[in-house]
Amino acid sequence: MEFFSEYAIFLAKTVTLVIAILVVLASFAALRSKGRRKSAGQLQVSKLNDFYKGLRERLEQTLLDKDQLKALRKTQAKTDKKQKKKPEAKPRVFVLDFNGDIKASATESLRHEITALLSLATPKDEVVLRLESGGGMVHSYGLASSQLARIREAGVPLTVCIDKVAASGGYMMACIGQKIISAPFAILGSIGVVAQLPNVNRLLKKHDIDFEVLTAGEYKRTLTVFGENTEKGREKFQQDLDITHQLFKNFVSRYRPQLAIDEVATGEIWLGVAALDKRLVDELKTSDEYLAERARQSDLYHLHYSERKSLPERIGMAASGSVDRVLLSWWSRLTQQRFW
Incomplete structure (x- = not known):
């Protein structure tokens, strides 16, 4: 028991020291950046x-x-030389990425990327x-779609x-494309609106x-959550959901008029192979396959706008990520859940 007691004291001292160092670093960085204009992204x-x-x-x-490689490089050099003498104006393809969370946080980068390419x-x-x-959130994905x-x-x-998933607000964004290409087993659809909250009024x-x-x-x-809900309040809340759903349907119909909107706007999801039959997508293919094909005739440029983070922000993000990984690992071991 004495060993564990000493170890606990040592661990507490170590954790305290690490926290103190992080606080000092964050304070120093904050003082350095004080009064400076926030640096723009890149x-x-x-x-x-x-x-x-x-x-x-x-x-x-x-x-x-060695001989085959030398002959190949010689042929390629001749081809490159001819192209330099008579350069061909190739079409340009601008490639963007959007990995969406519930708040559509990637919209901040997306807006700058679009401004640049336009x-x-x-x-x-x-x-x-x-x-x-x-x-995710209606207003957040509404802005991303805009x-x-x-x-x-x-x-x-x-x-x-779409290689993995474009559902709900994700499909709201996808439908704006003149062409939607999906991997065979990507998840699409979920054209619906959901809201849920607990109520602990009876417990109180x-x-x-x-x-009050x-x-x-x-x-x-x-x-x-805490007050007593009424039937009139429930009816109004449901009415608001229905209005939002109708706006969602109208938006999708505007950009994909070929859809039987009442048939697909049930909140259901489909895999790519089934979504093709529903006309939710136009072609089954991975993004790798599509871009590799386009690279043969076009110049492909990948755009990514990144915000410059201050030292306190980087420390906070690193700490937050570490906590998230620990909690996820603990929850996975506790529940042993599997997702498909």
Whole structure:
């Protein structure tokens, strides 16, 4: 027992020291940045053709013998020389990524990426969005969808590629594309609206605890967590959900008029192979396959806008990520759940 007691004291001292160091670093960084203008983000642009070329050349070096590789490089050099003498204007493809959480946080980067590409893109170019999202808040995904609508309004072709999931707000974004390409087993649909909340009013009454809800306006508060909900409040809340659902359906119908909207707007989800029959998507193919094909005739540019984080923000994000990983590991071991 004495060993465990000493170890606990040692561990407590170590944790205290680490926290103290982090606080000092964060305070120092805050003092340095005080009074300075917040640094802007940065747009990173990379040519995907070079990436694909590098993959091919690495494989060639492994598979071909010295003479074969030398002959191949000689032929490629001649081809490159001819192209330099008579350069061909290739179409441009701008590639964007959107990995959506419940708040559609990636919208902040997406808006800057779209602003940048629209300053140069023409109707002869193409924008490809690799989208992955299970949906989230109505207003957040409404803004993300409005950003994509800017591309359509500018007359630039928009292709949306879905490898894993584009459901609910994710499909709201996807439907803006003139062409939707899905992996065979990606999850699509969920054209519906859901809201849920617990109510502990009866528990509070059981322990003689009053909770007052005061409002100015008949429907300022319809359903609450602590107050007593009424049937009239439930009806109004459901009415609001129905209105939002109808707006969702109208939005999807505007960009994909070929859909039988009442048939697919039931909140159901479909895998890619079934979604093709429902006309939720236009083609079954992975984004890798599509981009590799486009790279043969076009110049592909990947755009990513990243915000510059201060030291306190980076420390906070690292700490938050560590806590999330620990909690996820603990929960997985506790429940032994499996998801498909």
